[in-house]
Amino acid sequence: MRILVVGAGATGGYFGGRLLQAGQDVTFLVRPKRAAELASTGLVIKSPHGELTLRNPPTVQATGLKQTFDLVLLSCKAFDLEGAITSFAPAVGPRTATLPLLNGMRHLEMLDATFDRERVLGGLCSLAVTLNEKREVVHLAPMQSLRFGERNGGTSERVRVIAEAFAGASCGAQASETIIQDMWEKWVFLATLAGTTCMMRASIGQIVAAPGGHDFILAVLAEVAALASAAGHAPREDFLSSASAMLTAKESPLTASMFRDIEAGARVEADHIIGDLITRAEAAKLPIPKLRTIYTHLKAYENQRE
Numbered sequence: 001m002r003i004l005v006v007g008a009g010a011t012g013g014y015f016g017g018r019l020l021q022a023g024q025d026v027t028f029l030v031r032p033k034r035a036a037e038l039a040s041t042g043l044v045i046k047s048p049h050g051e052l053t054l055r056n057p058p059t060v061q062a063t064g065l066k067q068t069f070d071l072v073l074l075s076c077k078a079f080d081l082e083g084a085i086t087s088f089a090p091a092v093g094p095r096t097a098t099l100p101l102l103n104g105m106r107h108l109e110m111l112d113a114t115f116d117r118e119r120v121l122g123g124l125c126s127l128a129v130t131l132n133e134k135r136e137v138v139h140l141a142p143m144q145s146l147r148f149g150e151r152n153g154g155t156s157e158r159v160r161v162i163a164e165a166f167a168g169a170s171c172g173a174q175a176s177e178t179i180i181q182d183m184w185e186k187w188v189f190l191a192t193l194a195g196t197t198c199m200m201r202a203s204i205g206q207i208v209a210a211p212g213g214h215d216f217i218l219a220v221l222a223e224v225a226a227l228a229s230a231a232g233h234a235p236r237e238d239f240l241s242s243a244s245a246m247l248t249a250k251e252s253p254l255t256a257s258m259f260r261d262i263e264a265g266a267r268v269e270a271d272h273i274i275g276d277l278i279t280r281a282e283a284a285k286l287p288i289p290k291l292r293t294i295y296t297h298l299k300a301y302e303n304q305r306e
Contacts, residue, residue: 002067003016003070005026005075006087007030007075008028008030011101011125012075013043014127015171016073017043018052019165021170028057028060029091034059035059037135042055043057044134062086062087069091071099072097074100075100076102077102085110085114096119097119098121100120100121101146104269105183105184106272121179122148126144127139127143130260145172145173149176149178151180185228189239191277192221193247194257195290204246204249204254205253208252209251217247220290220291221247223281227284268298270302278291
């Protein structure tokens with residue numbers, strides 16, 4: 001299986017690196033600056049699951065992309081999606097499967113419109129990872145998970161082949177027969193985590209310790225869960241129990257990557273993670289006062305940054 005990983009940043013670099021370590025045929029689609037970095041120092045991963053240095057990993061730039069691949073692994077930020085699609089489109093042939101690991105759901109519509117729905121799998125990952133000042137991939141916590149599957153449910157031959165490719169990669173990857181439900185549940189958790197930690201500029205533990213913080217987090221969780229239910233993907237009880245416990249844990253240092261982006265003065269996925277929920281709430285006529293306040297806060301940050 002020939003695999004194209006779009007980008008060699010934190011997420012793409014981690015999963016692509018683990019696939020390469022397992023002997024898979026992986027090529028990274030990168031910009032000139034990242035290509036030079038990888039040629040010079042290699043792809044370096046620092047992780048609780050083992051450190052790794054891959055010297056001169058295979059790369060290609062958009063102008064040199066001439067052949068199609070069996071699998072395209074896509075992990076860019078939502079605001080970079082349009083440009084990413086343009087860069088990897090020549091790699092998508094009639095039998096290519098695209099596996100997006102973006103947050104939320106809106107990216108599926110753009111990918112479907114470009115490549116046809118049957119070529120786009122469902123996917124998600126849970127991974128706390130970043131690039132440090134040396135441009136090394138740093139895995140911040142032991143948690144690592146990647147799930148993928150057919151959006152209509154069940155399994156397929158191509159999903160089985162992808163699962164075999166990931167089998168030796170030791171990165172927590174597994175096929176799912178309920179991937180859309182899984183994606184909605186991740187969205188519920190992420191929107192609550194990102195919304196509350198960004199709004200309060202604090203970790204979960206710090207919010208819980210503040211007056212009204214515990215109830216605020218649970219109220220945001222309830223609003224997002226209601227939207228998932230209106231979309232036909234009511235969160236499962238075991239998920240809600242686990243999510244509630246994680247999101248209200250005393251002294252928890254947990255924050256969202258969006259929170260860390262704000263601290264760094266970087267761009268954020270306000271529209272993809274929170275804004276799309278606002279749009280869906282209007283269509284479903286659901287009251288979401290806390291999500292609306294969070295969205296206003298994020299958009300004000302974007303205006304200030306600009």
